[in-house]
Amino acid sequence: MNRDLLRDLYAAGTAVLLVVAAALAGTAIERTDGTLRVGRPPLYANWVPHLGPGTPAALAVAVAVVAYGPSLAARLPWRALLLSAWGTAMAWTWSLALIDGWHRGIARRLTTRYEYLQVIDRFHDIPGTLRDFTRHILLHSPGHWPPHVAGHPPAASLTFVLLDRVGLGGGGWAGAWCITVGATACVAVLVTVRALAGEGLARRAAPFLALTPAAVWMGTSADGYFAAVAAWTVALSALAVTSRAGRRGRAAAFGSGLLLGLTCYLSYGLTLFALLVAAVLLLGRKRNAGRVLPFLLLGLVVVPTAFTLAGFHWWDAYHLLVERYYQGAGGIRPYGYWVWANLACTVFVVGLATVAGLRGAAGTLVRQRDRLRTRPGPAGGPSAEARLALLVSAAVLALLAADLSGMSKAETERIWLPFAMWLLPACAFLSGPRGWLAAQAVLALLLNHLLLTAW
Numbered sequence: 001m002n003r004d005l006l007r008d009l010y011a012a013g014t015a016v017l018l019v020v021a022a023a024l025a026g027t028a029i030e031r032t033d034g035t036l037r038v039g040r041p042p043l044y045a046n047w048v049p050h051l052g053p054g055t056p057a058a059l060a061v062a063v064a065v066v067a068y069g070p071s072l073a074a075r076l077p078w079r080a081l082l083l084s085a086w087g088t089a090m091a092w093t094w095s096l097a098l099i100d101g102w103h104r105g106i107a108r109r110l111t112t113r114y115e116y117l118q119v120i121d122r123f124h125d126i127p128g129t130l131r132d133f134t135r136h137i138l139l140h141s142p143g144h145w146p147p148h149v150a151g152h153p154p155a156a157s158l159t160f161v162l163l164d165r166v167g168l169g170g171g172g173w174a175g176a177w178c179i180t181v182g183a184t185a186c187v188a189v190l191v192t193v194r195a196l197a198g199e200g201l202a203r204r205a206a207p208f209l210a211l212t213p214a215a216v217w218m219g220t221s222a223d224g225y226f227a228a229v230a231a232w233t234v235a236l237s238a239l240a241v242t243s244r245a246g247r248r249g250r251a252a253a254f255g256s257g258l259l260l261g262l263t264c265y266l267s268y269g270l271t272l273f274a275l276l277v278a279a280v281l282l283l284g285r286k287r288n289a290g291r292v293l294p295f296l297l298l299g300l301v302v303v304p305t306a307f308t309l310a311g312f313h314w315w316d317a318y319h320l321l322v323e324r325y326y327q328g329a330g331g332i333r334p335y336g337y338w339v340w341a342n343l344a345c346t347v348f349v350v351g352l353a354t355v356a357g358l359r360g361a362a363g364t365l366v367r368q369r370d371r372l373r374t375r376p377g378p379a380g381g382p383s384a385e386a387r388l389a390l391l392v393s394a395a396v397l398a399l400l401a402a403d404l405s406g407m408s409k410a411e412t413e414r415i416w417l418p419f420a421m422w423l424l425p426a427c428a429f430l431s432g433p434r435g436w437l438a439a440q441a442v443l444a445l446l447l448n449h450l451l452l453t454a455w
Contacts, residue, residue, distance in 0.1 A: 005431060007363070008356035015347045015355040022344035029337060037329045037410060040451060042341040043348060044411045048452035052105070054098025055449070061092050062211065062441035069207030070433045078199065081206060082187050088210040089183040092444075097179065097219030099448045106175035109220040114147045114455070116160045116222060117174060123161040130154055131311030137320040139327040148222070150324055154312055155265035155303070156222060175220035182224030185421045186210055188231035193425050195238040196283050197388040201428040207437055208427035213351045213444040217414045217453065226266045227418040230273050233259040234422070237277045240292040241284025253292035257299025265303055268318050269407065270418055272398040279394035283387050322407070330409060338409035345413045346399070349420045351443050353427050353436035358396070360429030361389035388425060395422030414455050 019042075026041020039046040065088060073081060097105040111117045123129045136143050137150045144150065149157050160174055168177070186209035194202040218224030236256035243249035260277060263270045277296075281289045304314065325331070347355060365372065368386045382390065399419040402408050408415055430436050447453075 002431075004360070004363075008359055008430065011359035012352040012356050015352055018340075019344045019347050022341040025337065026341060029334070035332050035334055036337065037333055039454075042338075042344045042410070043413060043451065043453070044455055045451040045453045047450065049450050050099070050452070051449065052099040052101050054095040054100075054105070057091070057095035058099060058445060058448070061088065061095055062445060065092075065207055065211045066434055066437045066441060069211065069437060070204075073203045073206040078194075081203065082190060085190060085206050085210045086183055086187050089186045089212075089215065090179060092211055093179050093183055093215040093219040093224075096215050096444060096448045097175075100452065102172075104452075106179075106220045107171040109171065110160070110174040110178070110222065111171040116146075116149055116157050117171060118146050119149050119157060120161055120164050120169070123157065126158070126161070127310055130307065133312050134317045134320055137317060137324055139324050147328075151321060152267050153265040153314060153317065154307070155262060156226070156267065159222075159225070159266075178222055178225045179219050181228045182218045182221075183228075185224070185228040185231040185418075186212075186424075188228065188235035189421055189425060191235045192231075192238040192280070192391070193388060193428070195235075195242045196280065196391060198384040201384055201388050201425070204428040204430075204433070205425040207433065208353060208357075208440065209421075209424050211437055211440055211444075212349075212421075212424055213440055213447065214349045214417055214420050214424075216444050216447050217349065217417060217455075221414050221417070221455065223267075223414050223417045226263070226270060227421050229259055229266060230263045230270055230418040231421055233263055233273060234276050234280060237280045237296065238284070240296065241281055241288045243288065246291065249288060249292050250295045253295040254299040257296040258302055259299075260296075261300050261303030265307055265314070267418075268314075268321065269402050269405075269415070272401055273418070275398045275401075276391070276394050276422065279391055283382075283390060325407060330407070333409040335406050335409065339403060339406075342403050342408060342410075342412045342416075345410075346416060346420065346423075348443070348447065349413050349416065350423045351440040353430060353440050354423050356436065357426030357429045358392065358423065361392050361426045364389045364429065365393070385429070388428060392423060392426045395419055399423075411455055413453075 022042040026036055030036045030041055038044045072084065076084060099105065133154050135141060136145045138144060163169065163173060163177060189209055190202045190206055193205055233256050236252045236259065240249045240253035240256060243252060256277065260273065263273055281293065307314065364385045368383060372382055372386060399416060402416065402419065427436065
């Protein structure tokens, strides 16, 4: 056994110990005072072993990707690889969701009393609803919004309102939207990795992005849709700073800014994606970054300006949300447990392969610390591996900031999906990909067959 593999196994073993500690401590706390408000600590789930119509398909997808994924990723033409990754991610997510059945796994997910589809009829006058949106955030306000509506800026709810307006109403269409759009997040990450760190590393990461355990929560959750919007924000910024065509780079930068603005109006916490965009600008060509930044900023103001003119004030709403958060479960759940147990939740989402890959990314940064002091460019600076490690590190930093904020206590296996997608490329640092892919697939299959997740 080589030294790197042994270190990877040590990292994975440490993650297992973290999960076990979170489960044991969480179970004890929940039995004692019930302050965690989760069914199966640290996960927001219940122990319900079951099979479903998606079981055969999920097994088939897992076996196919483990057996053929790495070799196909290495030799397919690039565009075919992107389409294959998207198709595989959709097949994997759909099959995992259907283990719970069509109604329980997809159609009813976004129709519960916590969810967005409960308020569709309250948006018959969209401008008027946006003007009054903040008046219904606090828990004791008249006609207060359901938790997920109050917990997000109105672009999240408006997405499903607009789907309903074009004839795609109901939980089935909403679930299909979240899965189909959410699956494109893996394509956006691949595009970014190729632009910043080269095609070789992107190809090595592709099977892990398509067969991620995160798919357990991406089907069906609006956070999977948010993850895709945030991912394309970063991808367009990467294309902007690496493009040799000025017009194309400016268009990509404007699109990145536009999506970053939308991202901030889908979820308050996703403002942290500014860290990833900043990392991309630093890793890109210096001359390009300076040229495209004004266009990115120009795109960034579009969505906030539109919502502000419509009467919704982001900052006021955020402060009201913080107040509501501590009126409910957020004020009960103990920070001292969740500040580290959230990381155990993340292990379930990204899998042990990603933990081992992050170990490899950290090792790369340590080995190349001298080159990191040099400005990126064709004549010097970080290697492709170091660029990927820096990109992943920016995602880790954003995730830790969300954790330390205290506004993410429990349910982070769903809430942090946008950040988790940017940890997965670390799997490109792994050797022996089939074994690690098998570990990812087994984890996801066990989670979906043994637990009934909810949010």
